[in-house]
Amino acid sequence: MGKKTQHCLLLLLCLSGFFHYSAAFSFWTAKVEISYVNSNNVTVDKICECGVFGRNSPLEQASGIVTLPKGDPKGCGSDPVYNPNNSSLPWIALVGRGNCTFSEKINAAYRQGASGVVVYNVDGTGNNTMQMSHPEGDGIVAIMIGNSQGMEVVNLVKNGTVVQMIIDIGRDHGPWMDTYWLYFLSISFFIVTAASIAYFVFISANRLYNLNMHRRSERKLKSEAKKAIGRLQVRKLKSGDEETNSESNMCAVCLESYKAGEVVTVLTCDHIFHKPCIEPWLLDRRTCPMCKCDILKALGVEEETKEILTANAPPEVTVITVMGGEPMYEVPLTDPTSSDPERLQHHYDNSAFEGDSEAGRR
Incomplete structure (x- = not known):
């Protein structure tokens, strides 16, 4: 077996190791239940298994009044100001994705007393979610929901509606492979394939020359x-x-x-x-x-x-x-x-x- 072939096999084994490392993660869905009184004075209850627990989040139940950050809707900055209607009641921070890391968003809400953090995905992603990685913010329940679901609650809160949210544990789904690993493996596969083709062309040209x-x-x-x-x-x-x-x-x-x-x-x-x-x-x-x-x-x-x-x-x-x-x-x-x-x-x-x-x- 030639040295080039051995190098390709070694690279494939390394990529296989990365795949198994990434595949070792499993993710848990989160049941999200919201309750509020609409303009017709009718209580509305909605529940869906539409959230995903963060990779470093404890698998625990959390509940409270949904609270938005003041100013920056994405909850970034040294200390975003949260102003829950009743500070004596538990509250859950609802923030948008982007501008800073997940750990920064979660820690900012945690320092001000939130019992949980819900991050909704960026605009244009619909109900897509992913498993967040927040190694520096692992002391609080944190989940991600889709953009459509998050904006629905945001609009209710902005209109003065009090929304009660309960986060509960859903089901285990694994193994988990996030988008970044898929990109990495796709690019690596392309590189290995291109290198193999180039090596084949080189060997063929060398043989023809000889x-x-x-x-x-x-x-x-x-x-x-x-x-x-x-x-x-x-x-x-x-x-x-x-x-x-x-x-x-x-x-x-x-x-x-x-x-x-x-x-x-x-x-x-x-x-x-x-x-x-x-x-x-x-x-x-x-x-x-x-x-x-x-x-x-x-x-x-x-x-x-x-x-x-x-x-x-x-x-x-x-x-x-x-x-x-x-x-x-x-x-x-x-x-x-x-x-x-x-x-x-x-x-x-x-x-x-x-x-x-x-x-x-x-």
Whole structure:
């Protein structure tokens, strides 16, 4: 496994840890009951399970007269002034979200004697709520309600209506994942995905580059090999030559005995082969089929070209061993129908011997 893959997996594990940490939180809903006398002198009672207890709020019941802060409706500042109608009765602060932290809002109301704090969400959010985090304001019951529900009570109080509110414990809902964690995980997922795609593109481009370099090196080496093969000794067999006197003398490439009039190539290791047989072999394998002697090295082909080819070379092709009683040589598994001219052409250089070769075949 590559280092890049290990880093991606490590990042995913970290994100998974964050997810489980966030998911460990559960939230409790709050039952909110309000009671007031309307303009027709009729008592109106409303109850809904529409609040959410703050993350640091004690899960306790609270009740009292709803009281709004004077001046700033969001309850911010050093000490927002609350003026309950009857200071001897318990009261609940109703403030809007924003301008300062939840802890500041809650502590400001708590210092002035509120038995609970209700924060309603910002304008335009309807009845949406969230679980507040207020680590510095954990000594008082605090819940959040939706904007529509909060503004309904605010308008009643501003019109002079006395609203009695009871906050009670609802149900446990968990695990809880707030919006910020969702944003964080979404962005993290996007970053990991983008990094993975970028890494894939980089690896693909690098492989294509190496493949292109290998092909160039291969072409350069073959070009040098053609020149080197042109310097090998080539001769035409005669009827009195040693190679034609016995059928045991045969070309190790095609397994055919030598005959008078055939053109053969003598390698630097003194092994001989049919010229049309050995030249394609040397271009492909570059070693003697019998003793594995490095022909190109012996002929002085520059080692730098071979080193470049070796560094960029892909895995070697599969080979089979041709059996003739005993293993004799290895040949590559190539497509006999290949249109590669370098594999099909038998005569590259040594043009001076082409006439001799034609005469031998006749």
